[in-house]
Amino acid sequence: MTILVTGGAGYIGRWLATELADRGHDVVALDMQPPPATPPFLPSRATHVFGDVTDRATILDIVARQPLSAIIHLAGIVTMGCERDPELCMRVNLGGTTNLLEAVRLNNVPTFVFASTISVYGPHVAQPMVEGVTPAEPLTWYGQSKIMAEQLGLYYQRRWDVDFRAARMAAIVGPSRVAGSGSATMYTSLILERAALGVPYDIDVDPAAGTPVLYARDAARGLAALATARSAPRRIYHLSTGLATAHDLIAIAKARVPSARFTFKTDAMLGPVSVISRDWDLSIAAAREDLGWTPAFTVESMADDLMAIARGDRH
Ligand SMILES: NC(=O)c1ccc[n+]([C@@H]2O[C@H](COP(=O)([O-])OP(=O)(O)OC[C@H]3O[C@@H](n4cnc5c(N)ncnc54)[C@H](O)[C@@H]3O)[C@@H](O)[C@H]2O)c1
Numbered sequence: 001m002t003i004l005v006t007g008g009a010g011y012i013g014r015w016l017a018t019e020l021a022d023r024g025h026d027v028v029a030l031d032m033q034p035p036p037a038t039p040p041f042l043p044s045r046a047t048h049v050f051g052d053v054t055d056r057a058t059i060l061d062i063v064a065r066q067p068l069s070a071i072i073h074l075a076g077i078v079t080m081g082c083e084r085d086p087e088l089c090m091r092v093n094l095g096g097t098t099n100l101l102e103a104v105r106l107n108n109v110p111t112f113v114f115a116s117t118i119s120v121y122g123p124h125v126a127q128p129m130v131e132g133v134t135p136a137e138p139l140t141w142y143g144q145s146k147i148m149a150e151q152l153g154l155y156y157q158r159r160w161d162v163d164f165r166a167a168r169m170a171a172i173v174g175p176s177r178v179a180g181s182g183s184a185t186m187y188t189s190l191i192l193e194r195a196a197l198g199v200p201y202d203i204d205v206d207p208a209a210g211t212p213v214l215y216a217r218d219a220a221r222g223l224a225a226l227a228t229a230r231s232a233p234r235r236i237y238h239l240s241t242g243l244a245t246a247h248d249l250i251a252i253a254k255a256r257v258p259s260a261r262f263t264f265k266t267d268a269m270l271g272p273v274s275v276i277s278r279d280w281d282l283s284i285a286a287a288r289e290d291l292g293w294t295p296a297f298t299v300e301s302m303a304d305d306l307m308a309i310a311r312g313d314r315h
Helices: 011-022 056-064 079-084 086-107 141-160 187-197 216-228 246-256 270-274 285-291 299-310
Strands: 002-006 026-031 046-050 068-073 112-117 164-169 171-173 201-203 210-215 236-239 242-245 262-264
Touching: 002 011, 011 026, 011 046, 011 216, 056 086, 068 086, 068 216, 079 086, 079 141, 086 112, 086 141, 112 141, 112 216, 141 164, 164 216, 171 187, 171 216, 187 201, 187 246, 187 299, 210 216, 210 246, 210 299, 216 236, 216 285, 236 285, 242 246, 242 299, 246 299
Parallel strands: 002 026, 002 068, 026 046, 068 112, 112 164, 164 236, 171 210, 201 262
Antiparallel strands: 210 242
8 A cells, every 4th residue: 555755855755765665565755845866766656746744734635635554754854954943843843743643643544653863862861772761851953843743643642543653763874865054963974975985074073973873774674664563562663773983984984995084174063962972872672672673784784885875886
């Protein structure tokens, strides 16, 4: 049956659409933007539909058009966009999710998956971090909007039995990552990509930066697993490939491309943010036990795959 992916023209959305199509699903990729002319591309089995998740009438109409086995809700405003415009952040991330949840309830869509983030956690958290145990006390508008949307989803589950499931994803790494200016985690992709392409790279974060990362292919498999698992009793799941520091990634890149050149030019705003999650030990036991999902990559094999794609040796 068909799966609707909101934000389907976005970076994760296009990887996910390909994963779902490979598993035999038809995909409707809803987005307010057209898919870009750069990879990853939407697969032929995906139909792109224009729509704004803040427009309830449009969302109700699109969801009612065909029977859906699941909705995977990725459309949203990410970290620095939220800091720049908190009102837009809340309107899209919380208001848009409200519209989707209403559409799910009214149309009896069997499963609703929400793209959440490890940014729901604040800076000082005990290790290891476990869903439902580690307190979610964000210090950013982005994290705050996501935890409020999660809470709303859990409310719909309690009150109307909506099968709400959320993936708290680590920072996404992949080839051809594009982020608006000022992402505190772009370095995790660019150290590897620029090395593969032989382009020197001025790293904009603190030299001590680090974060749990999620390779785009692991994200696509994890979201697909969450949407298609018979049940997801814990409802909220971490997805992560592993922990990567800027120094680890530089060492991995240089082991493969000894001539790779890096310098640190720390941005005053990104520097402090980039070290918050450098020691986070994110448990992924719940996803393994309930969904049968484990990452297919390690940080090292992620680097090999990303660098091969960047060089055009793989796609
Ligand atoms: N990138 C990460 O590191 C990361 C980590 C954890 C969670 N997430 C979450 O995953 C989701 C997808 O992230 P991404 O990296 O693919 O971002 P992205 O910016 O590439 O994709 C988001 C998509 O949502 C669309 N969108 C924004 N507002 C919309 C609206 N009002 N109506 C319809 N579409 C709208 C955009 O056009 C875009 O195509 C987001 O919800 C994000 O918060 C991302």
